[in-house]
Amino acid sequence: MNNPGTILMGDSEAINASIAEMNNQPIDWDLSDKKVEPLRTKQTTIAQSATISGPGTFMGKATRTITFEPTHLEGWWLDRTDLPGSLPIRVGISNVWTTGQIVSNIVLRSGNPHNYVRMVEHIISLRMGLGIDNLLIKLDSGDPPLFEQGSLDVVEALQSCGKVEVDKPVNYMTVKEPVTVGGTYGDFVTLAPPENLDDPQLTIDCALRFSTAIGQQRIIFPHCEELTQMASVARTNTSLTKVLYCATFGRIFADVRNMGYNKKNVSIAGKKKYVNEPRLPHEGKALEAVWHRSVLDLLAAIALIPDGIFVGKITSYKAGHRLDCELMKQLYLNQSLVPLKDYKGA
Numbered sequence: 186m187n188n189p190g191t192i193l194m195g196d197s198e199a200i201n202a203s204i205a206e207m208n209n210q211p212i213d214w215d216l217s218d219k220k221v222e223p224l225r226t227k228q229t230t231i232a233q234s235a236t237i238s239g240p241g242t243f244m245g246k247a248t249r250t251i252t253f254e255p256t257h258l259e260g261w262w263l264d265r266t267d268l269p270g271s272l273p274i275r276v277g278i279s280n281v282w283t284t285g286q287i288v289s290n291i292v293l294r295s296g297n298p299h300n301y302v303r304m305v306e307h308i309i310s311l312r313m314g315l316g317i318d319n320l321l322i323k324l325d326s327g328d329p330p331l332f333e334q335g336s337l338d339v340v341e342a343l344q345s346c347g348k349v350e351v352d353k354p355v356n357y358m359t360v361k362e363p364v365t366v367g368g369t370y371g372d373f374v375t376l377a378p379p380e381n382l383d384d385p386q387l388t389i390d391c392a393l394r395f396s397t398a399i400g401q402q403r404i405i406f407p408h409c410e411e412l413t414q415m416a417s418v419a420r421t422n423t424s425l426t427k428v429l430y431c432a433t434f435g436r437i438f439a440d441v442r443n444m445g446y447n448k449k450n451v452s453i454a455g456k457k458k459y460v461n462e463p464r465l466p467h468e469g470k471a472l473e474a475v476w477h478r479s480v481l482d483l484l485a486a487i488a489l490i491p492d493g494i495f496v497g498k499i500t501s502y503k504a505g506h507r508l509d510c511e512l513m514k515q516l517y518l519n520q521s522l523v524p525l526k527d528y529k530g531a
Contacts, residue, residue: 186204186207186208186375186390186500187204187208188363188377189201189204189363189365189373190363190364190365190375190377191362191363191364191365191519191521192262192364192365192366192367193364193365193366193512193515193516193518193519193521194366194367194511194512195365195366195367195368195373196309196330196367198369199367199371200365202306202327202371203367203372203373203502203503204373204502205373205504206240206371207304207392207403207500207502208502209328210392210401210403211231211243211401212403212404212405212417213402213403213404213467213468213470213472214404214405214406214467214468214472215291215404215405216404216405216406216407216412217388217405217406217407219406219407219409219412221386221407221409222305222372222403222409223384224355224357224385224386224496225316225355226308226354226355227350227351227352227353227354227355227466228259228318228319228348228350228351228353228354228355229316229318229319229348229350229351230255230256230257230317230318230319230320230342230348230349230351231254231317231320231346231347231348231349231497232255232346232347232348232349233255233346233347234252234253234254234255234345234346235252235253235342235345236250236251236252236253236342237250237251237330237331237339237342237345238250238251238330238472239331239332239338239452240330240331240445241326241330241331241445242303242304242328242329242330242331242366242444242445242446243288243303243328243331243444243445244326244328244445245444245445245446245447246445247326247328248330249324249326249328249329249330249520250330251308251309251322251323251324251325251329251330252322252323253320253321253322253323253330253342253343253346254320254321254322254323255319255320255321255349256309256319256320256321257319257351258273258319258321258322259318259319259353260275260276260277260318260491260492261275261276261309261312261319261320261322261488262274262276262320262321262322263265263276263293263302263305263322264321264322264323264503265300265302265324265325265326265327266323266324266325267324267325268297268299268300268467268476270302270405270437271295271297271299271300272295272296273295273321274293274294274295274300274302274372275295275443275491276293276305276309276312276488276489276491277489277491278489278491278510278514278516279488279491280293280294280295281293281489281510281513281514282294282301282314283376283509284363284505284506284510285303285506286357288304288444288508289505289506290303290304290305290306290506291304291305291306291309291486291506291510292304292305293305293309293457294360299327301327301371302327302329303327303328303329305477305485306333306481306482306485306486306506307329307336307339307421307481307485308322308329309485309488309489310336310480310482310483310484310485310488311336311339311340311343311413311417311482312488313387313408313413313487313488313494313495314367314408314409314410314412314480314484315340315343315344315410315413316348316410317348318351318355318366318494319351319487320343322451331445331446331450332419332450333449334417335417335418335419335420335450335477335481336417336481337414337417338420339417340413340414340417342412351395353420355493355494356492356493356494356524357385357493357494357495357496357525358490358493358494358495358496358507358521358522358523358524358525359379359490359495359496359497359523359524359525359528360376360377360378360448360497360516360521360522360523361522361523361528362377362378362379362521363373363375363376363377363378363522364377364515364519364521366508366512366515366517367393367508368503368504368507368508370503371502371503372502372503372505372508373500373501373503373504373508374483374499374500374501374502374504374508374512375498375499375500375501376495376497376498376499376508376512376516377497377498377499377500378480378497378498378528378530379496379497379498380498382528382530384410385496385497385525386407386437386496387407387408387494387495387496387497387498387499387500388406388407388408388497388498388499389404389405389406389407389408389425389479389483389484389499389500389501390403390404390405390407390498390499390500390501391403391404391405391475391478391479391483391499391501391502392475392498392501392503393474393475393478393502393503394502394503395424395454395474396456397424397425397454397455397456398410398454398455398456398457398458398459399454399474401424402472402475403475404475404476404479406479408480408484410523413480413489415465415476416465416476416477416479416480417480417481418464418465418483419464419465419473419474419477419480420451420452420475420477421446421450421451421452421474421477422451422452422453422454422477423446423451423452423453423454423475424453424454424455424456425453425456448460448461448508449461452464452473452477454474459471481511482505482506483499483501483504483509483514484510485506485509486506486509486510486512486513487499487509487513489510489513490513490516490522493522493524496525522530
């Protein structure tokens with residue numbers, strides 16, 4: 186990547202320096218040539234309901250349940266069944282409340298200040314990869330369940346439901362030109378239009394760089410259901426330092442004290458080696474962190490485009506939830522999105 190396009194936020198010199206740094210980082214797995222299905226034309230919802238349960242993310246001693254149901258509503262919706270009278274929360278950038286303070290995560294809220302759902306990214310990211318356009322997700326609290334297999338339980342539950350077409354066209358969106366937001370840590374995210382208008386797809390070039398055993402990781406791939414399922418086992422990663430903090434000083438905070446994370450459902454990296462076995466190895470190198478970042482975190486923000494599915498190229502370097510959501514906000518503030526059918530190419 187060389188062209189950041191229009192910089193919507195951040196320092197241009199810092200962004201260009203980070204682009205050069207990313208370009209010099211080796212690619213660990215390049216799936217650019219993987220063949221994927223053409224874009225769908227009709228919207229879908231699921232054919233039947235499914236329910237799954239697990240320990241709470243922020244209240245690990247409590248069992249939390251979510252149910253997936255078909256809906257005639259367009260988009261994905263979160264319905265707190267424990268708050269009768271509250272309207273479902275549409276998955277969209279206008280309903281992002283916060284990206285977390287102590288624990289980084291995307292929190293969606295609508296109307297009543299109690300009507301929120303935390304840590305939604307590992308669920309809503311699947312809107313981008315499973316070919317399900319319209320979905321009602323019922324939750325018995327604002328604290329979704331946590332699974333040892335990452336998001337694979339959610340993927341398998343949704344796949345078990347089957348899909349039915351709806352007599353409405355799928356709305357695809359892209360950007361008029363490349364746009365970039367930059368952060369304060371050498372991080373940036375760039376969105377660009379699709380390169381091939383005869384077969385437009387969503388492609389991702391994602392790189393991260395940690396000072397722990399995770400180190401440098403970079404992958405390039407076209408987004409599809411097969412890779413979504415493969416990557417769904419990738420767990421949230423954390424450092425051994427943060428684990429020790431949570432076990433000591435962090436215990437003064439209720440959210441930290443009661444969190445359901447353990448050595449099975451989170452990847453823990455020390456300075457030179459992992460505390461537990463990392464997943465998704467390729468040619469001898471574990472790529473769990475970058476698959477999690479790209480498929481389950483980054484694409485959760487892209488799923489916040491409520492009125493369509495994004496098509497084009499995403500380039501992400503060292504970014505996180507806060508910058509991702511800032512990008513989504515800037516897209517709307519700057520009216521950068523256009524329907525794919527109206528984009529004629531550069």
